[in-house]
Amino acid sequence: MDLKTGLVGSGSTESRELDLVIAGGGPAALAAALYAARYDIDHIVLESYQPGGQAALTAVIENYPGIKTITGGDIVTAMKEQAESWGAVFEMASVLSAEPLKDGIQIKADSSTYMARNLIIATGAAPAKLGVPGEDKFYGRGVSYCATCDAPFFRDARVLVVGGGDSAVKEALHLSDFVSELVIVHRRDKFRAEPYLAHKLLSCGNCNVMWNTTLKEIKGDESVEGVILNTPEGEKEMKFDGIFMYVGRKPATEPFANLVELNDNGTVRTHNIVHTSRENVFAAGDVTDNDLRQIVTAVSDGARAASAVFDKLQ
Amino acid sequence: MAILSDSDAAEVTKIFGALVRDVHVKVYTQKLECPTCTDTETILRELDGLSERLKVSFLNPQTDSEEASRDGVERVPALIVTDATHCRVKFYGTPSGYEFSSLLTTIIDTGGSEEPLTEGTIQFLSDLDTDILMQVFVTPTCPHCPGAAVLASRMARYSSRVRSEVIEANEFPELSRKFRVQGVPRTIVNGIFYVEGSISETMMTDALKKGLEDAPSEETNLLDYLRNEGG
Numbered sequence: 235m236d237l238k239t240g241l242v243g244s245g246s247t248e249s250r251e252l253d254l255v256i257a258g259g260g261p262a263a264l265a266a267a268l269y270a271a272r273y274d275i276d277h278i279v280l281e282s283y284q285p286g287g288q289a290a291l292t293a294v295i296e297n298y299p300g301i302k303t304i305t306g307g308d309i310v311t312a313m314k315e316q317a318e319s320w321g322a323v324f325e326m327a328s329v330l331s332a333e334p335l336k337d338g339i340q341i342k343a344d345s346s347t348y349m350a351r352n353l354i355i356a357t358g359a360a361p362a363k364l365g366v367p368g369e370d371k372f373y374g375r376g377v378s379y380c381a382t383c384d385a386p387f388f389r390d391a392r393v394l395v396v397g398g399g400d401s402a403v404k405e406a407l408h409l410s411d412f413v414s415e416l417v418i419v420h421r422r423d424k425f426r427a428e429p430y431l432a433h434k435l436l437s438c439g440n441c442n443v444m445w446n447t448t449l450k451e452i453k454g455d456e457s458v459e460g461v462i463l464n465t466p467e468g469e470k471e472m473k474f475d476g477i478f479m480y481v482g483r484k485p486a487t488e489p490f491a492n493l494v495e496l497n498d499n500g501t502v503r504t505h506n507i508v509h510t511s512r513e514n515v516f517a518a519g520d521v522t523d524n525d526l527r528q529i530v531t532a533v534s535d536g537a538r539a540a541s542a543v544f545d546k547l548q
Numbered sequence: 549m550a551i552l553s554d555s556d557a558a559e560v561t562k563i564f565g566a567l568v569r570d571v572h573v574k575v576y577t578q579k580l581e582c583p584t585c586t587d588t589e590t591i592l593r594e595l596d597g598l599s600e601r602l603k604v605s606f607l608n609p610q611t612d613s614e615e616a617s618r619d620g621v622e623r624v625p626a627l628i629v630t631d632a633t634h635c636r637v638k639f640y641g642t643p644s645g646y647e648f649s650s651l652l653t654t655i656i657d658t659g660g661s662e663e664p665l666t667e668g669t670i671q672f673l674s675d676l677d678t679d680i681l682m683q684v685f686v687t688p689t690c691p692h693c694p695g696a697a698v699l700a701s702r703m704a705r706y707s708s709r710v711r712s713e714v715i716e717a718n719e720f721p722e723l724s725r726k727f728r729v730q731g732v733p734r735t736i737v738n739g740i741f742y743v744e745g746s747i748s749e750t751m752m753t754d755a756l757k758k759g760l761e762d763a764p765s766e767e768t769n770l771l772d773y774l775r776n777e778g779g
Binding site: 235236237238239240241242244245246247283284285286290291306307310326327328344345370373374375376377378380382383384385386387388456457476 | 551552556559560563587591644645646648649650652653656662664665666667668687688689690691692693694695698717718724728729730731732734744745746747748749750769772
């Protein structure tokens with residue numbers, strides 16, 4: 235039996251000055267925390283209420299070098315424990331705003347305020363919404379963005395997965411162990427996911443793929459009962475008990491909009507990988523405009539950002 | 549066979565080193581019609597030996613019916629975590645996966661030296677003039693569930709106006725169906741309004757204030773309510 239021993243953190247009402255605030259709780263933030271602690275930088279990690287970020291929600295990770303297979307939850311727990319063992323300090327709080335000061339940045343979290351000489355933005359991204367009718371209404375009533383959390387509710391049910399990238403295919407494979415029938419709809423004629431994952435899905439016994447198809451509407455009374463799809467043959471109505479959405483990510487950059495330049499898609503504009511438009515603000519992981527969004531690149535960004543802060547403080 | 553591995557036991561022993569007061573865990577299980585009671589009992593028996601500060605007692609809701617009734621135990625397996633002065637913090641279901649993390653955190657909150665709630669939440673709880681039941685539906689594979697489970701447990705530990713029940717949704721499908729739970733974590737408040745997801749203390753207290761003030765008669769998602777009405 236799997237038992238998770240990581241403790242849930244707590245908030246704070248602190249207000250103080252320090253050298254570095256790391257905003258975020260996923261792999262980029264955890265790597266930055268580990269390096270910051272080892273560099274002996276006076277820091278705090280403002281971990282959100284969804285610790286581990288998106289990585290924690292991944293059922294299986296098979297492409298992190300040196301680890302053959304591990305769950306997303308276990309890899310982020312191990313990263314956090316390692317960072318804490320070196321003295322990394324965590325507070326459970328979301329950043330509400332970050333404003334530039336003459337000598338640093340004022341960061342307001344839920345109940346605490348920090349004046350930091352440097353900031354690493356590693357707040358990651360949240361699942362993007364498709365924006366179709368019924369999506370909000372049935373969230374938690376059959377519409378889900380987390381197969382790892384919610385798959386058991388759809389045992390022996392008919393489920394639709396929307397998307398065609400790594401997350402969609404990986405989570406569809408996880409769901410296929412629970413459901414009676416799974417349909418995955420993708421707007422293109424082939425998956426963007428890694429070929430290994432795509433082949434695995436195409437040979438899955440209870441999975442069907444509908445290419446060049448988009449979700450138009452989710453229907454139901456009290457919970458999801460079916461959908462209307464736009465298919466190459468026209469609109470098609472199908473019955474489903476659950477819909478899992480993997481249609482991209484929305485970077486969590488709102489609190490930093492007045493602080494650093496953002497791209498049109500909301501990501502932090504970076505140069506030299508982790509540097510932003512402000513010399514004392516760095517960005518790491520999925521919140522940046524770097525092209526590859528993987529755990530391995532996020533931890534690399536986190537380490538680079540902490541190293542850049544260390545160099546600056548010398 | 550042991551459920552806690554040697555490394556789990558060593559880690560938990562280290563965590564329990566933070567206990568400065570006794571913590572009592574009452575475990576309600578029964579042999580019949582409870583497929584998960586044996587595992588729950590085994591886990592708690594193994595935890596029992598890891599700290600002198602942890603006092604675990606094992607009860608049966610049939611043979612200890614008066615105590616079960618006093619404690620408000622409605623189903624099994626049930627755990628009550630307390631400093632022996634109340635029975636407000638309950639867990640229904642096997643404490644496996646991420647629920648183990650919620651249980652450990654609640655034990656440390658109960659017997660540790662630090663108050664985990666922030667001043668704003670303490671003020672909110674001190675001003676409460678009505679009773680609240682927070683039922684948090686979770687699954688053992690949900691990494692975001694401990695945040696919601698622990699927040700409700702912390703509020704119930706602090707205030708005699710609040711009771712918390714952390715419910716493993718798969719083990720109690722009839723209850724999940726009653727509240728139409730198809731996603732976790734979901735916190736149902738007083739059986740009427742609910743909060744989806746793991747949210748901050750500030751958002752939770754705002755949501756609870758709004759819910760208690762407006763007292764919706766129908767099932768209401770308070771986060772939508774706050775968004776739509778500008779809080």
